[in-house]
Amino acid sequence: MISLLRTMWLTFLHMFRKRETIQYPEEKVVLHPRWRGRIVLTRDPDMGERCVGCYLCAAACPVDCISLQATEDENGRRYPEFFRINFSRCIFCGYCEEACPTYAIQLIPDFEMGEYDRQNLVYEKEDLLINSEGKYPGYNYYKVAGLAAGVKGKGEGENEEPPVDVRSLLP
Amino acid sequence: MNEVFRYLLMIVVMLFTLTTIAAWLIWLERRMLALWQDRYGPNRAGPFGLLIVAADTIKLFFKEDWIPPFAEKTIFVIAPAIVAAAVLLSFVVVPFAPGILVADLNIGLLFFLAMSSLGVYSIVLGGWASNNKYSLLGALRGASQMISYEVFMGLSLMGVVMLSGSFRLTDIVMAQKDHWFVVTQPVGFILFLIAGIAETHRLPFDIPEAESELVAGFHSEYSGMKFGMFFIGEYLGITLVSAMVVTIFFGGWLGPFLPPLVWFALKTFVFIVLFILLRASLPRPRYDQLMEYGWKIILPVALLNLLITGAFALLKG
Numbered sequence: 001m002i003s004l005l006r007t008m009w010l011t012f013l014h015m016f017r018k019r020e021t022i023q024y025p026e027e028k029v030v031l032h033p034r035w036r037g038r039i040v041l042t043r044d045p046d047m048g049e050r051c052v053g054c055y056l057c058a059a060a061c062p063v064d065c066i067s068l069q070a071t072e073d074e075n076g077r078r079y080p081e082f083f084r085i086n087f088s089r090c091i092f093c094g095y096c097e098e099a100c101p102t103y104a105i106q107l108i109p110d111f112e113m114g115e116y117d118r119q120n121l122v123y124e125k126e127d128l129l130i131n132s133e134g135k136y137p138g139y140n141y142y143k144v145a146g147l148a149a150g151v152k153g154k155g156e157g158e159n160e161e162p163p164v165d166v167r168s169l170l171p
Numbered sequence: 172m173n174e175v176f177r178y179l180l181m182i183v184v185m186l187f188t189l190t191t192i193a194a195w196l197i198w199l200e201r202r203m204l205a206l207w208q209d210r211y212g213p214n215r216a217g218p219f220g221l222l223i224v225a226a227d228t229i230k231l232f233f234k235e236d237w238i239p240p241f242a243e244k245t246i247f248v249i250a251p252a253i254v255a256a257a258v259l260l261s262f263v264v265v266p267f268a269p270g271i272l273v274a275d276l277n278i279g280l281l282f283f284l285a286m287s288s289l290g291v292y293s294i295v296l297g298g299w300a301s302n303n304k305y306s307l308l309g310a311l312r313g314a315s316q317m318i319s320y321e322v323f324m325g326l327s328l329m330g331v332v333m334l335s336g337s338f339r340l341t342d343i344v345m346a347q348k349d350h351w352f353v354v355t356q357p358v359g360f361i362l363f364l365i366a367g368i369a370e371t372h373r374l375p376f377d378i379p380e381a382e383s384e385l386v387a388g389f390h391s392e393y394s395g396m397k398f399g400m401f402f403i404g405e406y407l408g409i410t411l412v413s414a415m416v417v418t419i420f421f422g423g424w425l426g427p428f429l430p431p432l433v434w435f436a437l438k439t440f441v442f443i444v445l446f447i448l449l450r451a452s453l454p455r456p457r458y459d460q461l462m463e464y465g466w467k468i469i470l471p472v473a474l475l476n477l478l479i480t481g482a483f484a485l486l487k488g
Binding site for chain 1 (some may be wrong): 206207208209210211222448451452453
C-alpha cells in the first residue's frame with residue numbers, strides 16, 4: 001500500500017521535470033557528425049569526382065538500391081556515367097561507405113528528405129554530387145594511385161618511385 | 172408544461188455537457204499522462220492541442236465501421252450503446268448543485284449502483300457477440316471483476332447511508348454540512364474509490380481489456396464509432412465515479428465563497444486527475460491477484476467498517 005502511494009507520488013513529481021521531447025519542426029535534433037543519413041558523392045580537393053566506378057558500393061548494398069555505369073575520359077580516368085540511388089529502398093546501413101576505396105560515397109547527418117512522390121526519391125548523379133570533400137579533406141585518389149589519369153604523371157605521386165624499365169638488366 | 176420543459180432542457184444541457192466533458196477528457200488524459208512521462212502530449216492541433224478531440228472524432232467517423240462476419244450482429248451493435256446509456260442514466264441522480272439535477276430520487280444511491288452494474292452487460296455482450304476467444308476472455312474477466320467489486324462497492328457506501336440516514340443523494344450532501352464523510356468514513360472512501368476504479372475498468376484494474384494479454388479484450392473486434400462509444404463510455408464512467416466520490420464523501424457542492432457548481436466541478440476534476448495519475452503510475456495486477464484482493468481483503472474490511480459504523484450509529488442513538 002505504501003509502495004503504491006510512493007509510486008504515485010514519484011510519478012506525480014515527474015510533472016516538474018524537464019521534458020524529453022524535441023519539438024521537431026521548430027527545434028532541430030542535434031545529429032552526431034558520423035550519423036548515417038543522406039548519401040552524397042564527394043569530390044577531391046581539385047573538385048574532380050572521387051568516384052572511380054568500381055561497383056563495390058553497388059555490390060555491398062544489401063537492398064540493391066545503387067546502380068551505376070563506369071566510363072573513362074580521354075585521359076583514362078574512370079568516372080561513373082550515371083550514378084543512381086533509390087532512396088525509397090535505401091536502409092542507410094552505410095555499407096557502401098565502408099566498401100568505397102576512394103572515400104567517394106559518404107553518408108552525412110541529414111534525414112530530411114521526405115517527398116510526396118515516390119519517384120522523387122530516386123537521386124541521380126547530379127543530385128548526389130556535392131562540391132565538398134566530405135569527411136576526408138585533402139584526399140585525392142589519383143594522386144596516390146600508380147596510374148596516370150591526367151592528374152599526375154606516372155611515378156610522380158606521393159610515396160611513389162619513378163617507373164622502372166623492367167626490360168633493362170641494370171640494377 | 173413549464174416544469175416538463177425545464178426538465179427537458181436540463182436533460183439536453185446535461186447530455187451535451189457530459190459528452191463534451193468525456194470527449195475533452197481524452198485530451199486531458201493524454202496531456203496528463205505525457206506530463207508524468209516527461210513528454211508534452213498532443214499539442215499541435217489548436218491551442219494546447221485541444222482540437223485533437225475534433226481530429227479524433229472525425230477520424231473515428233471516417234473509419235470503416237466493420238462488423239466481423241462471424242459476429243452475432245444485433246448484440247454486437249447494441250453492446251457499445253449500453254455502456255454509454257447506463258453511465259448517462261446514472262448521471263440522472265447526481266446532484267451537481269442545488270436545483271441542478273434531473274431527478275432527486277429517494278433511492279438515488281441504489282439507482283446509481285444498479286445503473287453502474289448494468290454497464291457490465293455491454294462488456295459481456297460485446298465480448299460474447301464478437302465471437303473471438305480474446306474478446307470472450309475479456310468479457311469473462313469483466314463479469315467476474317464486476318461481480319466481486321460490486322459487492323463491496325455497495326457495502327462501502329452503507330456506512331454513509333447509516334450516518335446520513337437516507338439514500339437520497341441531496342440528503343447525503345446536506346448531511347456533510349459540518350464535516351465531510353471522508354473524515355468519518357475514511358475506510359469507506361478508500362474502498363469505494365477502489366471499487367469505482369474497478370467499475371470503470373481503469374488502468375490498474377483494466378483486466379477485461381488488458382492489451383498486453385488479450386489484444387484489446389472485449390472490444391478487440393470493434394472499430395469506428397462503435398469503439399468510440401466504448402471509449403466515451405469509459406470516460407463518462409470516470410466522470411461519474413469522480414462525481415459520486417465527491418457527492419458521497421467530499422461534500423458535493425458544499426464549499427465557501429465559490430458558487431456550488433464550481434465547487435462540484437473543482438472537486439470532480441481533482442478526482443479525475445487522480446484517476447489518470449493511477450493509470451500513469453500503477454501496474455496491472457494479475458487476474459487471480461485481483462480476485463483474491465477483492466474477496467479476501469477488501470470484502471472483510473468493508474464488512475468490518477460497516478459493523479463499526481453501525482455500532483457507533485447505535486451508540487449515538
